[in-house]
Amino acid sequence: MADYTTSEMMTVAAARMLGNGTVCFVGIGLPSTAANLARLTHAPESVLIYESGPIGTKPNVLPLSIGDGELATTADTVVSTPEIFRYWLQGGRIDVGFLGGAQIDRYANLNTTVIGPYDKPKVRLPGAGGAPEIAAMAGEVLIIMNQNTRAFVDKLDFVTTAGHLDGGDARKRAGLPGKGPTAVITDLCIMRPDAETRELVVTDLHPGVTADQVREKTGWDVRFANDVVETMVPTPNELTVLRALLKRTAEAHGSAS
C-alpha cells in the first residue's frame, strides 16, 4: 500500500502546515524541502525568506547551502544578512519560522550547541545560527525532525533555542514575542503543544505508525491526544512534485563543478 517513504511522509506533512500566502523564514535542510514543496503544491503565494538575504525566493532546485546562488537568482529581492535579521525577522514581518534541530525536549526547546557540558563538550554541535531569534520573533514556529531517542530527549544539555521553556506561560514571561512552536513534524507523527501546559502531545500518527513505535523513539514519557488522527497519506501530486524536486536537485548538485 505505502508507495512512499517515511521521509516523504514527514516532508509532505510538514509542507501541508504552510498556508498559502504565508511569509516563512526557512531553515536549510528538511525545512527548506518542506517549504518548497508547499510552494510548488498548495501554497504558490507563500513567501520564502532565507537568512542569507533572499526574499520571495522560488528556487527550481533545493539549495544545498543557505546561500546558494539559485536562491538569489529566483528571489524578488536580495538584501543583506543584517537587514534580514533586523528589518524582516526582528521587525515582525515573519509569519512562520521553519526550523530543524539536533535535540528537542517535551516543551519543544532545541539544542544545537553541545552534548555534554558547554566547557567540556562530548560533542560540539554547530551552534545557534539564526534559530534563537527565528523562534523568538516569528509569529509561530514549525519544527521538522527525524524522531529517535537521541534527538527527542528528556532533558537538553543546553537550551540553544527557546520553545515553550518549562511550559505554561513561561514563554510570555521571558518576553518572547511570537507564539513559539505550534507543531513538531517527524517521520512518525505530528506533535502539538497542549493548550495549557505547552507540553508536546501527539495529535497525528502517520499511516501505519503505532503509538508504541512513537513511545520507543521518544526520550520522555510522551503523551497522546484523546483523539489522535491518522495523517492523510501523501497524494500522488504531492509525491510527484516532491520526487521531481529532489531529482532536479540531485542532478543540479551532482553536476556542480
Place this chain on the structure above:
Amino acid sequence: MADYTTSEMMTVAAARMLGNGTVCFVGIGLPSTAANLARLTHAPESVLIYESGPIGTKPNVLPLSIGDGELATTADTVVSTPEIFRYWLQGGRIDVGFLGGAQIDRYANLNTTVIGPYDKPKVRLPGAGGAPEIAAMAGEVLIIMNQNTRAFVDKLDFVTTAGHLDGGDARKRAGLPGKGPTAVITDLCIMRPDAETRELVVTDLHPGVTADQVREKTGWDVRFANDVVETMVPTPNELTVLRALLKRTAEAHGSAS
C-alpha cells in the same frame, strides 16, 4: 584691480581649504559650491558625500537641493540616508564636514534653530538637519558664512550644533569625537580657533578688507592674530572654473520644468 566679487573670494578661499583626496561631507549651498570648486581645481580626488546618500559624487552642475538627481547620476554609489549617517558619518569615515549656518558665536557654535526663545520664537529657522552630528563626527569642520552682525553674534539664542562650546577642552569633555571647526571662511576673512582658548581669531583678511571692516561686521569684540596675512586673490583658473560652474548651474536649473 579686483575683478572678482567678495562672494567669489569667499568661495575660492573656502575651496582651497579642501585637500586633495579628502573625504568631505558637504552641506547644501555655499559649502557645496566651494567643495565642488575644489574638486574641479586642485582636489580632483576629493570624495564628496551628501546626506541624501550619494558617495563620491561629481556633479556637473551644482545641486539646488541636497538630493538632486545629478548627485545620484554622477556618484560612485548611492546609499540610503540612514546608512550615510550610520556607517559613513558616525562610522568615522569623514575627514571634513563642510557647513553653513544662520548664526555663529566666537567659539564657532552654530544656531540654525530659533531667534528668540525656543517655545516662543521670534524667528523659526529650519532646524538642525545633519549639522550636529556632522560637526561632532567629522575629523574637522569648515564653516562658510557671509559675515554680518546678525550672523556673527555675541551670544546664540540656541546652540544647535556644537563648535568649541565654551572653549578650551570643552569639546573633548562633552565627548565630541572630531576636532571641531578649524576654520570659518567669510566674505571678509578667515578665522581660526586659538590653539588654547579655541576662540575664533582672524588669521587672514581678504584683499582690500580692513580689520575695522571685520570688527563692524562681527557681533563680539573679535580678536586678530599677530601675523594676519592677506588671502591670495583668486587665480584666473579658479575664477574661470567657478564662473563656468555657476553658469552651467543657472542654465540647468532655469530650464528645469
Place this chain on the structure above:
Amino acid sequence: MANICTLTEAIGEFLHDGDTVAMEGFTHLIPHAAAHEMIRQKRRDLTLVRMTPDLIYDQLIGMGCAKRLVFSWGGNPGVGSLHRFRDAVEKGWPHPLEIEEHSHAALANAYVAGASGLPFAVLRGYAGSDLPKHNPRIKFINCPFTGEQLAAVPSLRPDVAVIHAQKADRKGNVLIWGIVGVQKEAVLASKRAIVTVEEVVDSLDADPNACVLPHWVISAVAVVPKGAHPSYAHGYYDRDNRFYTAWDAISRERDSFTAWMERHVLATMDWEAYRKLLSETGGTA
C-alpha cells in the same frame, strides 16, 4: 498582494484622522499627490513625521491637517523658509502646532529602530546641542560594556507610511532607485503603507540588490504619474525648481496660500485635474 487602487481609495481606506503619518522622500520622490488627496479628504489631527517637512508639509500644515510635527530640518530647499510651517510655530495659524524636533541622524536612526522592531535607537548624537533641553524624547544612556555615554531616541512606529516610487509590478512589488532616502525604513517601521507610483509594469527588471519593497508589506499601490511634482522621479522627470521658488510667494501670506490651495487642490477632483489646471495656468500661478 498589495491592493492596486486609486489614490482616493488608498487614502480613504488606509489613512485616518488622528494617525501618525510618515511621508518620506529626500528631495527625490516626495509624495505630493498623496498629500493633496489628504487635504481634499480633509484629514485632521495628524501627527506628521518627516525629516524635511518641505513644501509637502507646508501645505498640510497650512490647510489645518496637522496637530503635531516630528522633523529635523524645515526649510524650502534652495529657496528659504517654509512660511506656513513658520506661521504655525510662530503665530499658531491656522492652529497651534506641537513640534518634536530632532537632528537628521536621530530621525534616520529612529526609523531604522522602528523598522527593526526595537523601542529605541542609540546614536552618537546631540552632544553639546541645546536640542535635548527642549525635547524630552532625547535621553542619554551608557554602553553596558564601555560605559560611554550615547544618545537615545524612541523609535518611530507610524500608523501609515506614504511614499512615491518609480514603478510597481502587477502584484504590487515596488522598485525605488536613485536617492532612496529613508523610504524603505519608513515603510517597514509603519503599520500600513501607501505607495504612489509613476507606472505599473509587467516586470520590475530590477538588479538583485535593488531597493525593492515586496507587495506583502504594502497596503495599497496607486498609479499617479508625475505624483511627486514639484519633487522629481529619477528616470521620469526633473525637479521643478521654479515651483519651489514660486512657492515662496504663494505661501508667504495666509490669503494667497489659502486662495491657491482652494483653487488648485480643493476645487480639483484629483491629481490629474490639478496637473491640468497647473499647466493651463503656467505651472505655478
Place this chain on the structure above:
Amino acid sequence: MANICTLTEAIGEFLHDGDTVAMEGFTHLIPHAAAHEMIRQKRRDLTLVRMTPDLIYDQLIGMGCAKRLVFSWGGNPGVGSLHRFRDAVEKGWPHPLEIEEHSHAALANAYVAGASGLPFAVLRGYAGSDLPKHNPRIKFINCPFTGEQLAAVPSLRPDVAVIHAQKADRKGNVLIWGIVGVQKEAVLASKRAIVTVEEVVDSLDADPNACVLPHWVISAVAVVPKGAHPSYAHGYYDRDNRFYTAWDAISRERDSFTAWMERHVLATMDWEAYRKLLSETGGTA
C-alpha cells in the same frame, strides 16, 4: 586609492600575527584564497571572527593559526561537522581554541554596530537561551523610554576584514552582488580591509544603489580568479558542492588533514599553483 597588488603582498602588509580578522561571505564569495595565503605565511594567534566558520576557518584552525574564534554557526553546510573546529574545541588540537559564541542575529548586529561607530548593539535576542550563561559578552539592558528588556552585545571592530568580490575597477572601487551577506558591514567595521576579486575592469557598470565599496575604505585589492572556491562567485562559477562533501573525509582525521594541507597549500606557491594541482588531482584529492 586602494592598493592593487598581489595577494601575497596584501596579506604580508595588512594582516599581522595577533590580529582580529573577519573573513566574511555567507556561503557566497568566501575568501578561500586569502585564507590559504595566511596559512602559507604562517599567521599565528589570530582572533577569527565569522558568522559561519565553514571550511575556511576549519583550515585555519587546523593549521594552528587561530587563538580565538567568534562565531554563530560552525558546520559544513549541507554536509555535517567541521572536524578541525570540533577537534580544537573538544580535544584542544592543535592547541586549545577559545570560543565566543553568539547567534547569527547578534553577530550581524555587532557588525552593524561596528560599522556605525557604536560600542554596542541592541537586539531582541537570546531570551530563554542558555547562551548568555556561557558568554559574558551578552548582557541585557532596558529601554530608557519603555523599560523593555533587550539584549546587548559589544560591537565588532576587527583589525582586518578580508572579503572576496566579483570585481573592482582600476581605482579599487569594489562591486559585490547577489547574496551580499554581511561583507559591507565587516569592511566598514574594520580598521583595514583586504579584498580579492575575480577581475579588475575599466568600469563597474553598477546600478546606482548596488553594493559598492569605495576604494578609499579598502587597503588592498588583489586579483585572484576563482579565489572563492569551493564557495562560489555569482556570475562567474558555481559552488563546488563535491568539494564540501570531500572535505568531510579529508578533514576527519588529523593526519589526512595535515597531509592534504601540506601538499595543497604549504607546498604550492600561490592560489594559481594550488588550483593547478587541484585540477590535476581530480578536484579534491
